Every structure is written in structure tokens, then in C-alpha cells.
Amino acid sequence: MRIQFKPVFMSVCAVALMIGLGAMMSGCSTNPATGESQFTALMSPQQEASVGAQEHEKVMKQYGGTVSDSALSAYVNRVGQKVAANTERPDVQYKFFVLDTPVVNAFALPGGYVYVTRGILALANSEAELAAVLAHEVGHITGRHTAERYSHGVVTSLGAAVLAAALDSQSAADAANVGSQLYLSSYSRGQESQADDLGIRYLNRAGYDTGAMARFLTSLQMDSALDARLHGKGGNGESFSYFSTHPQTAERVANARNIAAQYPPNEGLTNRDAYMNSINNIIYGDSAAQGFVRGQTFWHPELDMTFTAPDGYTIINNPDSVIARNPSTGAIAVFDVAANAAGVDPLTFLTTSWMRGEQLANVENLSIGGKPAATGQFSGRIGNQVMTVQLLAVQWSPNRVYRFQMAWPPQANAATVDGLKQLSYSLRSMTKAEKSSIKPLRIKTVTAKSGDTIASLSAKMAKTDNYTVERFLTLNGLDGEAKVVAGQAYKIVVE
Helix, strand or coil: CCCCCCCCCCCHHHHHHHCCCHHHHHHEEECCCCCCEEECCCCCHHHHHHHHHHHHHHHHHHHCCECCCHHHHHHHHHHHHHHHCCCCCCCCCCEEEEECCCCCCEEEECCCEEEEEHHHHHHCCCHHHHHHHHHHHHHHHHCCHHHHHHHHHHHHHHHHHHHHHHHCCHHHHHHHHHHHHHHHHCCCHHHHHHHHHHHHHHHHHCCECCCHHHHHHHHHHHHHHHHHHHCCCCCCCCCCCHHHCCCCCHHHHHHHHHHHHCCCCCCCECCHHHHHHHHCCCEECCCCCCCEEECCEEEECCCCEEEECCCCCEEEECCCCEEEEECCCCEEEEEEEEECCCCCCHHHHHHHHHCCCCCCEEEEEEEECCEEEEEEEEEEEECCEEEEEEEEEEEEECCEEEEEEEEECCCCCHHHHHHHHHHHHCCECCCHHHHHHCCCEEEEEEECCCCCCHHHHHCCCCCCCCCHHHHHHHHCCCCCCCCCCCCCEEEEEEC
């Protein structure tokens, strides 16, 4: 007979009682925002503030800080404070930040720290939609969801230890610990729904249009679908996004509409024009510090380098690497930068520093972009797939190495391997003219004139891929049947 241990679904208050943690029982209290009994004993409001302050520093480092546009930051903070003024937790000092990253994400830390990214701002189409995003994150704070997850996880682990001792079963403890980690890794469906509910409540109290939540969630769905098409897969690409921590379904959009319908009809604020003015000229996509993808070419003026991938490859710019992937052939190349503190030659770096003495085949010296380089290959695995892996180390400066890791499956033909070789051999320095001409893309708001159409406005967009019309529709929250309204502001992407 198999004994099954289900760590999360049992009442945590019951678990605390079962394992003799009577002092914790006082932590089961009624949340003033939700009206529900909640176990948060192991993270007090004072601890939330301390945790938030500590994690804030990590967020700033991970995302590269906030945008330099002080007016935009002040605008977002004003909207956030307007929403936060109507919560059930006046003890929290709310702080709102705009992170300088194209990643589409918004999140909150305990203690009142709320973050939105440039990627999120590019998708919103009114102040009400921005307020909806901020209100949802404020809902996670007033719902004390982080404190709840933390307290659940700790008690679950303690309960597992006691159960393991009683049953002499390490597997029971292991199962409980895994369950706890999964529980802590993201918000539950119930917490997401609750944050939507609370967010719409705060929208209504602040005088905003309560339908803005559903509209913004719809735009997020459109963006996810476009991203999936760009990356040739059913997910949302390689990079982290809002959906990693905020599960998104059509059901959630419908629920947001149903929640909004429960409030009396009103003429809530949308403030579309004010919002469009606030985001006019913001950077869209990567900034100079992150490098730029333009078609099949990656440019990085600060690193003084560029390379071009053959047709069929999708280039994905991550914070610490650049990935070029060909979905049809299974070939992949990863570019990154490594320190060469000892200043050794590329071959020594490859064989001792990078591979640490592991055996490489076909090792040779060569020159890439006029720089000394070394390469070698081995047979490895990526996931469950056996791949041939080619390593390339290029000495870009005395103490810096630019690296390529390229891989292809056994069935790859000569053209596939040659394509990866072309990609790596195209690495070179940028010219002065290139450095001065390659600039970030920006959001520009334009007012539609009589006779303008989706086709005419999208034709003004910078061509970054083959989905210009779809990108225009996504940025403006429009479906394919929508009509352009003369006199209304719309977003386009310009160089």
C-alpha cells in the first residue's frame, strides 16, 4: 500500500496544530482585504518590509535599474499612489518603479514594492490600463500572498519532517519538500484570481474604468501569441515574461469582465491621451546597454561587436547571452562574454579555463574578425538530444573572451553546419559609422487623420520582422476587424 502525502492542500492551521506548533495558531487571522482566514504567522508585516527592501536591491541589479526618464517614473508613481490610496492596508508604504528592460513583466515584493517594465508600458493603451496592472500587483500585497506562501511552505516542510519521522519514510519528506518548492515558485490560480478581484476593486475606488483590466489582459494574450509566432513555437519565447509568474488564460479575461460587471455602471477614467503623451518616445525593445537585434544581425556598440545569422535563424537577446536558433534544423548558437583574468591565449583558455581539461576533438587555432581564436568540438546532450557541440573562443581584448557554443543534431546536413560556421565567422568589430547609426527603437504616438487605416499607420512602423501589421495591432490592443478612429492617438515603432 502506498501512503500519499499531500502537503499543500491540507489546512496549514491544521498542520500547525498536528505538529504541535500551537504558538503559530494566532497567525491564522482574517485578512481585511479578502475577508478570508489566512495563515501568515511566519512573515509579519514588519518582516515583509525588511524582505522587500533586501530583495529590491537584487531586482535593481538583475534588471539594470530603472529608466532614466524621471517624468515617466513620476507619472507611474502618481497613478500607483492613486490606486494604493484605496486599499485596506494603510500600514504599507507603496513604492512604484519602472524597470529599464523590454521584458514584458510586472510584479510586486512584500513591503509595498511594485514594478512594471518598459515592455509592459509599451502594451498599455491608457492610464486606466496602467492602473489595472499596478492595482493587480497591489492586490498581491494586500492579499499578503507572499507571506501566505512563505508560511505555508515552512509549515509544510516542518509537517513533512514530523511525518517522515513517524513513518520512517524519507520519501514522504522529499515529496513534501518538492511540493513546497512548487507552491512557492509562483502564485496559485486562486491568488491570481484574488489579485484580479482586488485590483478591479481598487480601480473602481480610484475612479478608473473597471473594464481596463480585461482589456489589458487581452493585449497581453495578443503579445504572447505574436511572440510565439516570432520564435516558431507554442510558448512565449526564450526570455522570461509576465506569464512565467502570472498564468494567463482566456478564462481569466472572462472572469475580469465578469468582476467588472458587478460594479455599478460609471464613466470611469481612462485618460488615454495623458498616457499616450507620457510614453511618447520611450525606448522600445533593447537599449544601447543591451545590444540590438535588427533582422538577422545582432549589434552591440558598447561591446564593439556584431554578428549575422543566416536566414531561418531567430535571434533572442537575453541579459547574459544571445541565442540564435533555427527551429527547422535544430541548430543553435549561444554567444556570451567571459573574463580572461590570466590573459592566456585562446587555445589555453579553451582547453583549461573553459573546458577544464575535458577532451576536445578537432582543436585548432584560427582568426575571427582579425582576432586570435581557438575552436574544438565534442559530443554532448541538450535535453534528451545527442548533439555535436562546437566551441569557439575569441580573444577580443587581453582580459576578455567572446565565446560561441554551437550545436547541431546528428542528422544535420552540411548546409546546417556551414550556416553555424558562417554565423560565428561573421563576428567582427563595429565601424564608427555603424556605432553612430545603430540606435534604439522608440515608441512614437501619432494622431490618426481622416482616411488613415491600420495598413497606412503600420506602414510607418520600423520593419523589425515580418509581422509589422500584427505588431501594430498588438501594441494598440486592436483586433483584425478594428477601424482606425480619426483624431485618436496610436503607437508606432520608429528608428
